[in-house]
Amino acid sequence: xxxxxxxxxxxxxxxxxxxxxxxxxxxxxxxxxxxxxxxxxxxxxxxxxxxxxxxxxxxxxxxxxxxxxxxxxxxxxxxxxxxxxxxxxxxxxxxxxxxxxxxxxxxxxxxxxxxxxxxxx
Amino acid sequence: xxxxxxxxxxxxxxxxxxxxxxxxxxxxxxxxxxxxxxxxxxxxxxxxxxxxxxxxxxxxxxxxxxxxxxxxxxxxxxxxxxxxxxxxxxxxxxxxxxxxxxxxxxxxxxxxxxxxxxxxxxxxxxxxxxxxxxxxxxxxxxxxxxxxxxxxxxxxxxxxxxxxxxxxxxxxxxxxxxxxxxxxxxxxxxxxxxxxxxxxxxxxxxxxxxxxxxxxxxxxxxxxxxxxxxxxxxxxxxxxxxxxxxxxxxxxxxxxxxxxxxxxxxxxxxxxxxxxxxxxxxxxxxxxxxxxxxxxxxxxxxxxxxxxxxxxxxxxxxxxxxxxxxxxxxxxxxxxxxxxxxxxxxxxxxxxxxxxxxxxxxxxxxxxxxxxxxxxxxxxxxxxxxxxxxxxxxxxxxxxxxxxxxxxxxxxxxxxxxxxxxxxxxxxxxxxxxxxxxxxxxxxxxxxxxxxxxxxxxxxxxxxxxxxxxxxxxxxxxxxxxxxxx
Numbered sequence: 001x002x003x004x005x006x007x008x009x010x011x012x013x014x015x016x017x018x019x020x021x022x023x024x025x026x027x028x029x030x031x032x033x034x035x036x037x038x039x040x041x042x043x044x045x046x047x048x049x050x051x052x053x054x055x056x057x058x059x060x061x062x063x064x065x066x067x068x069x070x071x072x073x074x075x076x077x078x079x080x081x082x083x084x085x086x087x088x089x090x091x092x093x094x095x096x097x098x099x100x101x102x103x104x105x106x107x108x109x110x111x112x113x114x115x116x117x118x119x120x121x
Numbered sequence: 122x123x124x125x126x127x128x129x130x131x132x133x134x135x136x137x138x139x140x141x142x143x144x145x146x147x148x149x150x151x152x153x154x155x156x157x158x159x160x161x162x163x164x165x166x167x168x169x170x171x172x173x174x175x176x177x178x179x180x181x182x183x184x185x186x187x188x189x190x191x192x193x194x195x196x197x198x199x200x201x202x203x204x205x206x207x208x209x210x211x212x213x214x215x216x217x218x219x220x221x222x223x224x225x226x227x228x229x230x231x232x233x234x235x236x237x238x239x240x241x242x243x244x245x246x247x248x249x250x251x252x253x254x255x256x257x258x259x260x261x262x263x264x265x266x267x268x269x270x271x272x273x274x275x276x277x278x279x280x281x282x283x284x285x286x287x288x289x290x291x292x293x294x295x296x297x298x299x300x301x302x303x304x305x306x307x308x309x310x311x312x313x314x315x316x317x318x319x320x321x322x323x324x325x326x327x328x329x330x331x332x333x334x335x336x337x338x339x340x341x342x343x344x345x346x347x348x349x350x351x352x353x354x355x356x357x358x359x360x361x362x363x364x365x366x367x368x369x370x371x372x373x374x375x376x377x378x379x380x381x382x383x384x385x386x387x388x389x390x391x392x393x394x395x396x397x398x399x400x401x402x403x404x405x406x407x408x409x410x411x412x413x414x415x416x417x418x419x420x421x422x423x424x425x426x427x428x429x430x431x432x433x434x435x436x437x438x439x440x441x442x443x444x445x446x447x448x449x450x451x452x453x454x455x456x457x458x459x460x461x462x463x464x465x466x467x468x469x470x471x472x473x474x475x476x477x478x479x480x481x482x483x484x485x486x487x488x489x490x491x492x493x494x495x496x497x498x499x500x501x502x503x504x505x506x507x508x509x510x511x512x513x514x515x516x517x518x519x520x521x522x523x524x525x526x527x528x529x530x531x532x533x534x535x536x537x538x539x540x541x542x543x544x545x546x547x548x549x550x551x552x553x554x555x556x557x558x559x560x561x562x563x564x565x566x567x568x569x570x571x572x573x574x575x576x577x578x579x580x581x582x583x584x585x586x587x588x589x590x591x592x593x594x595x596x597x598x599x600x601x602x603x604x605x606x607x
Contacts (some may be wrong), residue, residue, distance in 0.1 A: 040542055041572055043573060045568055048300065089171070089175050098143075104207055104208050105210040107204075
């Protein structure tokens with residue numbers, strides 16, 4: 001097996017603990033939902049664990065063992081932070097447009113035969 | 122003297138707040154993002170203006186804002202107009218869902234004279250007639266086909282080598298045509314064949330009944346013969362002779378070819394395209410291996426990964442665009458399907474890029490033994506022993522029992538991309554599909570983890586590349602636009 005590429009974590013807020021890297025984020029800035037979505041998306045690059053730290057912070061722990069041993073931790077964590085920003089912005093769009101999205105789909109199909117013709121109970 | 126005319130800015134409402142319409146965004150490359158709305162209209166922009174747009178600080182008289190407004194990312198003033206127009210576009214885009222099953226595939230035999238290592242079909246040797254569909258079964262399949270409400274019915278004959286049971290193909294065509302005298306559907310026929318047993322009687326029947334032929338051509342002679350060996354024969358020569366004879370009898374537009382990419386194909390994409398050009402085709406469908414049938418058993422599916430495929434596809438697309446720039450009209454057909462989703466208000470019938478998935482409701486397959494599956498891939502999986510997608514049997518089950526089978530409804534409902542993690546927020550969702558049989562084959566789950574999905578990696582790479590091409594190369598954009606059928 002090739003040696004794992006480990007560099008010193010140079011990103012503020014990131015600390016290296018053994019083979020793991022820990023990133024502390026403010027839950028006042030990023031919602032836990034946004035953190036979870038970003039973590040899910042990075043499943044091919046790292047094993048990500050989320051842990052409540054204080055009332056207003058969460059710890060995100062990155063492990064690069066096994067299948068992820070060839071990843072460059074600094075790069076992954078840097079990309080993860082960009083993804084967090086994107087998730088935050090997506091939440092703004094979703095919050096404003098979600099009701100309209102549901103309405104649009106219902107409106108679009110309102111004249112087709114695909115809708116339930118039954119009366120509401 | 123003051124002019125009575127004012128500048129454009131004068132007429133822009135100064136404090137009117139705008140309302141976002143639903144859209145998603147994703148990184149296009151290290152500099153840019155692409156935002157895509159509910160019907161696939163897209164806009165490339167950098168992070169800063171994207172943030173400004175979402176936070177409602179983008180000037181309404183800026184060119185970017187106007188572009189976003191014209192593409193239905195935002196409504197200003199009377200929101201109902203934008204909302205109604207967008208709803209109309211959604212309905213147009215998805216009208217095929219209510220059409221229901223249009224593609225009906227009949228596996229008339231599993232017998233085959235070729236022994237392709239990557240074959241996605243589980244073939245049987247030529248002489249085992251136990252693997253032929255019977256007339257009784259075929260009649261039930263025709264009945265089943267016409268239960269679909271679709272105004273367009275395409276019957277596709279598959280195998281094995283379908284022409285080894287040509288007598289049954291004739292029977293089915295005549296039965297379907299007779300049935301259609303009262304049904305009045307838009308009925309068409311395609312035979313998927315390697316053309317090796319093509320003869321004048323077959324061609325004559327195909328001409329009389331307006332039947333299309335779809336064959337396989339993997340590239341230059343040595344590559345084709347290595348990929349598609351026909352013991353004791355020159356598979357390539359049979360193929361080329363068959364194409365020539367079929368064109369002479371049916372017309373060039375009635376003969377199409379498909380290729381499959383093996384590991385041996387990877388360094389040869391330009392030669393493969395040249396082969397198609399020299400054989401008189403005006404397009405090619407660059408197609409990767411699928412994780413089904415013998416491709417899994419012989420492990421050839423694992424011969425290359427999604428990055429290898431991406432490199433093959435992008436080199437091929439670049440080469441094809443150059444061909445067009447030099448005056449040869451030639452289309453990459455998978456790209457053309459995606460472009461139709463990107464550039465027109467219409468959807469496509471391409472089964473693998475649908476949400477809800479196209480399985481069962483866009484296409485369905487009747488196996489030689491009467492078993493019904495929602496896709497060819499699902500049927501291949503069954504031939505390898507896993508019948509998770511088996512919907513029922515024509516001999517024992519009704520239309521309702523088969524079409525309402527959990528084997529169809531479970532993968533369909535579980536995999537709707539709009540409610541799947543990662544897909545629901547993916548900007549490319551309007552171009553993509555859920556492909557539950559791929560994800561079941563690779564992850565034993567109808568949904569699959571998209572971060573680990575080869576389908577997702579391949580598709581997203583292609584969507585990004587096409588948009589980058591159109592953004593960065595004006596001449597390429599014109600060429601790509603010319604591939605779209607309206």
